[in-house]
Amino acid sequence: MNLLFANDRRGEYPKSWYAETAAPFERFAPLKGATRADVCIVGGGYTGLSAALHLAERGFDVALLEAHRVGFGASGRNGGQVGSGQRLEQDALERMAGRDAARALWDLSEEAKALVRDLIAAHGMSLTFHPGIVHACRTQAEVDHARAHAEMLARDYSYDAVEPLDRDGLREILPSEAYVGGDIDRGAGHVHPLNFAIGLAKAAAAAGVRIHEGAHVHHIEKGSKAVVQTGEGRVECDHVILACNGYLGGLDGQVASRVMPINNFIVATEPLGARAAEVLRENVAVADTRFVVNYWRLSEDGRLLFGGGESYGYRFPDIVKTVRKPMLQVYPGLRDVRITHAWGGTLAITVNRMPYFARVAPNVLSASGYSGHGVAMATMAGKILAEAVAGQAERFDLMARLPARRFPGGAGLRWPLLVLAMSWYSMRDRLGI
Incomplete structure (x- = not known):
């Protein structure tokens, strides 16, 4: 079964609050027949999209192929959080890659956030960047770690935007009994x-x-002139960029x-009106410290958008049941609130939770595996891929040098082994370990 078609109608966005409030735009035509491009992006x-934009601005002739609609995958379904840093914290990155590389990765992540804001402004996009993400901790040890990490960022990386929060400070923003402190970035x-x-x-x-x-x-013929084949057309090109994330399928082993x-x-709940203050007292997003993270924010029309739960097969479970349980653990007072939208999506993770950049052939580049930290970093990845195609590969090589272990079992057996591992961590979450 192909994840591209397992849970969605062909060529249609899921029935999400995002799709319901999407900016209007004309559908792009499918590919018919043969064409030529300098770069073909899958x-x-x-x-x-970021790679395409940055390449076009450099003068490249670019064709981009999307199986459904632009933003169909994780890009159009996620929690919308534009986070600081990488998916791993800086102390972990220092241990993995050394201080110099960790600093370069931090600088990339800061540029990534700025890139999102700059692109929104430069192109008059139909959205607003709302500042602030709260990290909600379940234990005092996690609160202590959050404070130490904020101090490290201020001391070693000159980043003083993170404010540690004790129990009372957190509840001034997030009135829930489920957490004992945290920080706000x-x-x-x-x-x-x-x-x-x-x-x-x-x-x-x-x-x-x-x-x-x-x-x-469905097929890429590699060579000095690559050929990217769809059901109804083909693109001959000098370079290919694989930008498929969780929907790669069998295009590259x-x-x-x-x-x-x-x-x-x-x-998404119904609009909460005055009850929104029972959820958040500032227009910030939240992510907690569970291994299977809960994350949420208020929409522009006052709904709670709450994300949680994971599955590791092809078919989605009962989404309302899956997400309502952790939502009520955080906000038991919302038991009477109606759920109006429920949707799922497929993202991609790596073993070390860092993006995987690879040159899979001399003229075929790939970037994916943002592990839930992709709004800013995937956008930045597109810019880095464009640089590499243009012959400036320093930042691509920085990312490609990061350790990139295979999942146990390879592409064939990784799912059952992952289910076993994730079941263990989910049990730890339930026990509060």
């Missing part, structure tokens, strides 16, 4: 994720990129063995 999420923020993807697509098209929706790539698709879920 995947119309943040990575592919005023330099991070949140956006409407699908409208950001649509904004990138409009900007890329205006720059000359030929975007084709409904163009399902090297990437597939290191990048694992998993499913995550979000619900």
Whole structure:
């Protein structure tokens, strides 16, 4: 079974609050027949759209192929959080890659946040960047760690936007009994994720990129002149960029063995009105410290958008049941509130939770596996891929040098082994370990 078609209607966005409030735009035509491009990009999420835009601005002739609609995958379904840093914290990165590389990775992540804000402003996109992400801790040990990490960022990275919060400080923002403290990062923020993807697509098209929706790539013939084949057309090109994330399928085994698709879920409540103050007292986003993270924010029309729960097969479970349980553990007072939207999506993780950048052939590049930290980093990845195609590969090589272990079992057996591991961590979450 192909994840591209397992849970969704072909060529349609899921029935999410994001799709319901998406900025209007015309559907891009599918690919028909043969064409030629300098660069062919497979995947119309943040990575592919950002790469396309940045390549077009450098003068490249670019064709982008998306099996469904732009922003169809994780880019149009996620929690919208534009986080600081990488998925791993800086102390872990220092241990993994050394102080110099950790500093370079931090600088990249800061540029990534700025890039999101700059693109929104430069192209007049139909969304707003709202500052602030709260990290909610369940134990005092986690609170102590959050404080130490904030001190490290201020001392070693000159980043003083993170404010530690004790129990009372947290509850002034987040009135829930489920947490004992945490921090708030005023330099991070949140956006409407699908409208950001649509904004990138409009900007890329205006720059000359030929975007084709409904163009399902099923084969890539590698060589000095690569050929990217869909059911109804083909693109001959000098360079290929794989920007498929969790929807790669069998297009490349090297990437597939290191990048694992998993499913995550979000619900939207009815507008809360004055009761929104029972959820959040500032317009910030939240992520907690569970291994299977709960994350949430208020929408522009006052709904609670709450994400939680994961699955590791092809088919989605009962989403309302899956997400309502952790939502009520955080906010038991919302038991009477109606759920109006529920949707799932497929993202991709790596073993070390860092993005996987790879040159899978001399003229075929790939970036994916953002592990839930992709709004800013996937957008930045697109810019880095464009640089590499243009011959400036320093930042691509920085990312590609990071350790990238295969999942046990490779592409074939990774799912059952992952289910066993995730079941263990889910049990630890339930026990509060």
